[in-house]
């Protein structure tokens with residue numbers, strides 16, 4: 001029988017990024033020549049799971065890909081990163097989620113996302129993964145799959161006293177209020193906090209105010225990430241401003257920084273359950289800070305061996 005005890009289980013999305021670089025974005029109906037093409041592994045769920053795995057915890061991914069080349073390839077990518085794949089299901093009814101991305105020489109982009117098999121992940125797959133979801137130390141969910149599936153997974157975890165991290169990304173305006181109730185840590189970026197609260201979030205003080213508003217909705221703690229400014233951390237019952245600055249780094253590509261942060265946070269919550277949340281956030285800032293120094297999403301996420309001992 002498969003060992004079902006994991007440190008971190010992620011229920012979420014997998015996307016294959018098909019990236020073309022071209023001198024400019026094509027107009028409607030136009031075909032132009034690009035000068036570079038590459039395929040990357042993405043999807044917020046998979047990114048977060050892979051960052052946690054690279055830091056050295058036992059992880060499992062619960063997701064759905066197509067029965068196609070991209071799906072096979074993605075399963076191999078999980079295996080290469082040491083992620084358990086028993087709950088990565090393949091469907092013939094939809095394609096593996098894909099993002100067609102065109103980036104021009106000025107860095108401007110045009111993106112078409114087809115969620116595909118991600119949207120077919122539902123109650124049946126969660127039921128199969130229940131032994132993993134109910135025994136893990138930490139469960140992580142986002143919103144690139146059906147919100148109903150994410151909420152159900154979080155409820156299953158909570159019913160079994162499993163710690164939950166919820167990342168409301170991409171943000172939706174009418175988020176089911178139950179998401180707050182089942183989140184031990186509700187972790188969002190500035191634009192997500194803005195959409196969820198309806199208030200501007202452009203400074204540390206505004207992020208703190210938005211965090212207080214989100215905290216009132218019922219979650220255990222809130223983290224609002226602020227790019228180069230790090231993050232703010234708010235815990236129930238505390239009203240003082242806790243700003244955790246990020247290290248100063250020369251950022252080359254910040255794609256996936258939020259996912260690196262959340263994967264690292266899940267790692268610390270699983271490995272050091274009694275560490276203060278601020279300290280976990282400080283270390284997650286350091287890990288995400290390494291990821292922004294390299295181009296790419298998963299390709300820029302650090303491994304345990306790349307980081308100094310004091311990160312662990």
Ligand code: ADP
Nearest residue numbers: 189225226227228230246251257258285288289
């Ligand atoms: P998202 O990728 O979701 O937009 P953020 O931009 O808030 O999320 O970044 C998440 C985390 O990544 C930040 O809290 C910080 O730790 C790190 N980070 C992002 N950009 C930078 C940067 N320019 N310098 C240092 N750290 C960064």
